[in-house]
Amino acid sequence: MTAVSGSSDLQRIKEEIIFGMKVLRGEGVLEQNMGHLSYRLDDGNICMIGHLHDKAKTFDEMGPEDMVVIDPDGKLVEGTLNPVGERVIHTAVLAARPDVRSVIHAHPKTSMLFGITGQPILPVYMNATIFAPSVPILDYAAQIDTPELGRQVAETLGNNYALLLRGHGTVSVGADIREAVVVAVMLEAAADLQWRASVLGTPRPVRMDELDGRNVKGTKHAHNVANQWAFYSQKY
Numbered sequence: 001m002t003a004v005s006g007s008s009d010l011q012r013i014k015e016e017i018i019f020g021m022k023v024l025r026g027e028g029v030l031e032q033n034m035g036h037l038s039y040r041l042d043d044g045n046i047c048m049i050g051h052l053h054d055k056a057k058t059f060d061e062m063g064p065e066d067m068v069v070i071d072p073d074g075k076l077v078e079g080t081l082n083p084v085g086e087r088v089i090h091t092a093v094l095a096a097r098p099d100v101r102s103v104i105h106a107h108p109k110t111s112m113l114f115g116i117t118g119q120p121i122l123p124v125y126m127n128a129t130i131f132a133p134s135v136p137i138l139d140y141a142a143q144i145d146t147p148e149l150g151r152q153v154a155e156t157l158g159n160n161y162a163l164l165l166r167g168h169g170t171v172s173v174g175a176d177i178r179e180a181v182v183v184a185v186m187l188e189a190a191a192d193l194q195w196r197a198s199v200l201g202t203p204r205p206v207r208m209d210e211l212d213g214r215n216v217k218g219t220k221h222a223h224n225v226a227n228q229w230a231f232y233s234q235k236y
């Protein structure tokens with residue numbers, strides 16, 4: 001994974017979370033007013049969006065004042081909003097994955113088709129080979145709102161970059177906010193391409209002999225992340 005973000009300057013992190021969520025909305029990953037992106041601070045606490053619905057606020061209206069800081073058990077440390085119920089997805093994945101500092105939970109439509117039908121999202125295009133051999137599916141469609149369900153999410157995710165929650169949504173991860181955002185967009189792009197390809201014929205995933213680890217030969221995931229983030233920085 002790419003390098004970990006350096007300083008835990010909270011204001012800068014809150015702004016990067018808001019920017020990351022703006023990218024995720026623009027790229028069709030965050031649907032309506034739902035979903036969240038978190039970041040693990042240097043002290044182990046977690047910064048993420050609070051329960052905006054309490055204020056009847058939309059993502060378009062959110063600002064740094066709507067962020068909360070929770071401890072690794074999900075208890076509120078700082079902020080005026082309540083933490084979201086599904087924070088257990090973030091606390092459990094961050095506890096299980098020292099290599100991960102940013103987690104995204106979203107409900108993007110095309111990825112969800114694969115969770116609903118139980119069909120694996122395959123590495124069908126070169127940027128998506130990080131998902132090889134396939135994206136695991138947690139066979140549970142209800143809210144993830146208890147520590148035990150959070151642990152099941154983390155366990156099913158394992159060492160992968162992403163996970164599908166059947167009938168519910170997705171979880172994707174990165175070593176920093178930008179990687180988690182790019183991975184979340186890549187997941188939906190992979191699902192979208194595979195779905196469209198399956199209309200024309202049988203999708204053919206990238207073959208093992210075309211891979212170098214989790215990258216297709218001749219490419220580097222870290223370069224793809226940097227490249228795509230630079231593009232989003234211009235676009236949004």
Ligand SMILES: [Zn+2]
Pocket residue numbers: 086105106107168169
């Ligand atoms: Zn959800």
